[in-house]
Amino acid sequence: MKVAIMQPTYLPWVGYLALIDSVEAFILYEDVQFEKHSWQHRNRIKDTKGKELWLTVPVHSTLDTDIRDVQIDNHTNWRKKHWESIRQSYSKTRYWYLYKEDLESIYSREWTNLNDLTSSTLLWLINKVGINPPIIWRSSDFHIPVSLRRVDRLVFLLQKLGATEYIAVQGSKGYLNPERSKLEELGIALTWFQYSLITYPQRGTNFVPSLSALDLLVNTGSYAKTYIREGLLSV
Numbered sequence: 428m429k430v431a432i433m434q435p436t437y438l439p440w441v442g443y444l445a446l447i448d449s450v451e452a453f454i455l456y457e458d459v460q461f462e463k464h465s466w467q468h469r470n471r472i473k474d475t476k477g478k479e480l481w482l483t484v485p486v487h488s489t490l491d492t493d494i495r496d497v498q499i500d501n502h503t504n505w506r507k508k509h510w511e512s513i514r515q516s517y518s519k520t521r522y523w524y525l526y527k528e529d530l531e532s533i534y535s536r537e538w539t540n541l542n543d544l545t546s547s548t549l550l551w552l553i554n555k556v557g558i559n560p561p562i563i564w565r566s567s568d569f570h571i572p573v574s575l576r577r578v579d580r581l582v583f584l585l586q587k588l589g590a591t592e593y594i595a596v597q598g599s600k601g602y603l604n605p606e607r608s609k610l611e612e613l614g615i616a617l618t619w620f621q622y623s624l625i626t627y628p629q630r631g632t633n634f635v636p637s638l639s640a641l642d643l644l645v646n647t648g649s650y651a652k653t654y655i656r657e658g659l660l661s662v
Contacts (some may be wrong), residue, residue: 627654
């Protein structure tokens with residue numbers, strides 16, 4: 428079984444969805460330390476002027492807060508701001524009409540937990556893009572022993588799922604390569620996920636790369652899956 432493990436991301440970019448499309452089981456790695464000013468609670472869209480626009484979910488967190496426990500700061504009306512930014516940026520895209528009601532519903536709901544928001548919007552994107560939906564787990568479902576650290580935590584999760592192959596992102600090479608033999612001894616092959624930047628019909632005269640997959644969806648509709656798979660180099 429091919430398995431990937433990634434921290435939850437707010438409105439993730441197309442490469443994140445391509446990784447999910449490449450595996451049979453995907454684990455949202457949520458019981459690790461939250462990082463402020465990271466993709467965990469923010470991402471980018473393209474505004475009406477053709478520039479990148481950050482959407483950031485305000486949160487309450489301390490240095491030792493796990494992602495799953497991060498609470499959203501609702502003292503500001505961030506939901507209205509995000510919805511208006513998305514609506515203004517994309518209302519004239521070709522396929523906006525297909526998704527506007529769902530998006531308005533998402534931002535009409537009062538969210539309190541960041542993890543609930545990111546996982547719900549991820550599942551929505553997966554459904555609308557139409558990629559192969561793997562079995563999606565939350566790492567907290569497996570009750571990882573507190574004594575385990577870094578690679579051993581990953582190994583624990585992989586063994587729980589009966590993984591035969593771990594599809595890992597490039598950013599983890601530094602600490603995973605030295606532990607490759609540990610995985611191989613357990614019958615788990617380590618494969619590096621490789622993905623190239625893709626271009627697609629994007630409203631406006633200039634193309635802005637690596638935006639949230641939402642940008643791809645409203646610009647290409649049912650063709651989004653095809654574009655996502657074009658960037659796949661290796662799994």
